[in-house]
Amino acid sequence: MTRSLSQKFRFFTFVCIALLAYVHGYNLNNTYLAPFSTVNEPLTFTTFFEYFIANGLLRFRIPLLFMISGYLYASYDHRPYSQQVKNRFRTLIIPYFIWSSFGLLLTFLLQQFPYTANVVAAAGIDQMGDNRPYTEIGWAGMFQRLTLAPISYQLWFIMSLFVFNICYPVLRWLVVKVPYIWLPFTFLLFFVTLINVPLLDFRGLFFFSLGVWIQKRNFSIETEPKWFSLGLALIFFIGLSVIKTFLAFELEYDVWPSIITLIIIHQTAVLSGIIAIWFGADKVIHWFNKKEWFHYASGFSFFIFGMHVPLLPYVMKWALMNSSMIPYYRLLCYLVIPFITLCFCIWTGSLLRRFLPRVYAVLTGGRGF
Template sequence: MTRSLSQKFRFFTFVCIALLAYVHGYNLNETYLAPYSTVEEPLTFTTFFEYFVANGLLRFRIPMLFMISGYLYATYDHRPYKQQVKNRFRTLIIPYFIWSVFGLLFTFLLQQFPYTANVVAASALDQLGDNRPYTSIGWAGMLERLIFRPIAYQLWFILTLFFFNLFYPAIRWLVIKLPYIWLPFTFILFFITVVNLPFIDFRGLFFFSVGVWIQKRNFSIEAEPKWFSLGLALILFIGLSVVKTFMAFELEPNVWSSWIPLIIIYQASVLAGIMAMWFGADKVIKWFTQKEWFNYASGFSFFIFGMHVPLLPYVMKWALMNTSMITYYRLLCYLLVPFITLCFCIWAGSVLRRFVPKVYAVMTGGRGF
């Protein structure tokens, strides 16, 4: 792997994770944004901007992370399978449980005080829809949340990634032996999938497979292909995101006639976004990777990933409760709270890495040193 490609992977890994704060930090009345989500509140500059950013422009990130993960895993697949699985258990599953426990304990602590308990209840983060205090849910409910439905809901990504790694020999065989069947099949799954099976994200499976295919075919991803038009990709990426945002405010909610066009436009914008960002950001990447502060901050990518939820939603709800007298308070909170949360995560990570490096290493799977 060349140095420039390594820098590109590091840049996009950090950016994709950092931007999660703005994907998870929106304050629309619709608390969960899926590809097919409509918005049941008036169209204003604030609501348009938040949906456009959180459920439009920034949705290329997770597919790109799956592609990078597939490429990198394929690069080192010469190592023994058992060794690889053992290593991924250490770097993915152990941090999964640590951050799941952290989310539960942090939420439980906030529930012990009336003021912060109201913030937790109003945030309504529980994936099972039961937002009672944990003391009322019981040990069985807590165990289910620890393993399968963590309050730190972003952890689904690393659990899914572990299972892709676990089944990597089969994925690799399909990518190498049956690429013209497997890749179109997973592409169709990516395009039509609304609900995924437990531990398997069909949208991620396509991009992980593409990453493996690119690495195995030695396909150059550093230089812009001759057939590629950055201008057209940007027009499609931004234009489709704008169109989808307007449609989300106009279409009837919770019906297939609305979901189908929203899903198609969403997936098309994701594909255009990946292409536009990957091949159009070289000068930006070069500028940032020459900055000492960026290289320092990018070392905390995984720590940011693990810590930002449930911290961010709770801080956002608290900020909204206390700034409602300010004009455009929802927009201001959306712009500022995710950034402040990112800075706090980097600061907290730097403190842990400096004073208890062994603890930090376990929490991040050995990343960031």
């Protein structure tokens, strides 16, 4: 791997994770936005802007992270399989359970005081749809939330990634031996899958496989293709995101024509966004890579990923409950609270890395040193 490609991977890994704060920090009435979600509230500048950013413009991030992960894993597949699995257990599964426990503990502590308990209940982020206090849910319910449905809902990504890593020998054989069958098949899954089964993300399977294929074929992803036009790519990408956002306010809720229309536009926008951002951001990457603060902040990517939820939704709900007298308070909170959360995560991570480096290493799977 060349130095420029390594820098590009580092840049996009940090940016994609940092932007999660604005994907998870929206304050629309719908607390869970799927690719095909409609909006059941009036169209205003605030609601349009939040949906456009959170469920449109920034949705390229996770597929791009899957593709980078597939490429990097394939780059080191000369190592013994057992060694790879052991290493990924240390760097993915142990942090998964630690951060899941952190989310449970934070939520439980907040539920012990009436004021903060109201904030937790109002945030309504429980994946199982049961926002009762954990003392009422019981140990069995908490175990489910520790393992398969963490309150730190972003953790699904690293669990799916671990499953792909476990299945890598099979995935590699399919990618290398029958790529023109496997890649179209997974691409179709990406386009049509609405709900994933536990532990397996069908939408990420295509991009992880694509990353493996690119690495095994030595396909150049550093050089801008001759056919690429940044202007046209951005117009197409942003235009699709704008169209999808308008349709989300106009289409009928939870009917198949609406779902199919939105998901086709959404997935097409994701693909065009990855192409536009990957090949069109070289000058931006070059500028950021010359900044010391960026190198420092990007070292905390995984810590930000693990910590920002459920902290962000709780702080966002608290801010909304206490700022309703301010004009455009929802938009203001959406712009400010995710940024403050990012800064707090980096600050906390820096303290841990400095004073408790072994703890920080366990929390991040050894990343960020």
